[in-house]
Amino acid sequence: xxxxxxxxxxxxxxxxxxxxxxxxxxxxxxxxxxxxxxxxxxxxxxxxxxxxxxxxxxxxxxxxxxxxxxxxxxxxxxxxxxxxxxxxxxxxxxxxxxxxxxxxxxxxxxxxxxxxxxxxxxxxxxxxxxxxxxxxxxxxxxxxxxxxxxxxxxxxxxxxxxxxxxxxxxxx
Numbered sequence: 001x002x003x004x005x006x007x008x009x010x011x012x013x014x015x016x017x018x019x020x021x022x023x024x025x026x027x028x029x030x031x032x033x034x035x036x037x038x039x040x041x042x043x044x045x046x047x048x049x050x051x052x053x054x055x056x057x058x059x060x061x062x063x064x065x066x067x068x069x070x071x072x073x074x075x076x077x078x079x080x081x082x083x084x085x086x087x088x089x090x091x092x093x094x095x096x097x098x099x100x101x102x103x104x105x106x107x108x109x110x111x112x113x114x115x116x117x118x119x120x121x122x123x124x125x126x127x128x129x130x131x132x133x134x135x136x137x138x139x140x141x142x143x144x145x146x147x148x149x150x151x152x153x154x155x156x157x158x159x160x161x162x163x164x165x166x167x168x169x170x171x172x
Contacts, residue, residue, distance in 0.1 A: 004129055009142040011150045018146050019099060022129055030127040031099035032119055036152045038102055039143065043156055045105060046143075049115050049136050050158065066159040073158045076137035100125055 008021040018034040034042065051057070051065070053072060059065040104120035110130065118128040131139065137158070144156040 004131070004135065007135075007139060007142065009139075009146050011146045013150075016150070017101075018143070018150070022127075024129075026093075028093045028095055030095045030129070031097075032127055033099045033101045034143075035101070036147075036150070036154070038105075039147060039152070039154060039156075042105055043140075043143070043154075045107060046136060046140055047158070049107065049131075050133065050140070052109075053113065053133055069159040072133070073137050073140070076134040077141055079134060080138040080141075095127065096125070100127060102127075 003025045005023045005025050007023075008019075010019050011017075012019050015033065016036070018039070020032045020034060021029055022032075023029045050069060050072070053069070055072065056065050056068050059068055100119070100121045102119045103122045106118045106120070108116040108118070110116055112132070114130050114132050115136070116128060116130050118126055120126045140156070140158060147154045147156055
């Protein structure tokens with residue numbers, strides 16, 4: 001399994017689906033369709049992956065956890081180039097010509113905060129790749145932006161704003 005070179009996420013109105021193309025360093029490409037329904041399954045899993053960051057877990061209260069998570073998200077997003085257009089590798093070896101319609105997801109925690117994501121179809125086919133926290137934050141942003149364009153009515157947020165979080169109260 002090679003490292004990820006580039007990810008393309010785009011809403012396709014004619015399909016009412018999100019097309020995800022993942023190219024790897026060895027010039028292979030995986031293509032997937034994500035539906036609105038599947039995004040509602042995927043999003044909480046991705047949030048759990050981000051919330052497992054030791055700097056988030058180490059916080060003592062919910063508000064602090066959300067603030068650190070938001071900070072980590074902004075930090076990761078700032079390191080990602082979203083303006084570069086997707087470039088199809090010259091000797092592209094597609095894993096699948098027709099995008100798989102993804103209906104299942106499983107994850108496996110690896111070392112150093114990386115996670116193996118296995119996307120499956122109803123027919124037993126699968127696509128898998130490994131992501132680190134920075135890539136997970138970037139993928140979250142791409143998916144959230146795409147679902148917003150799709151007008152699916154999903155509120156995909158990384159963390160609630162600190163102002164919206166309920167304040168801890170102490171009564172003496």
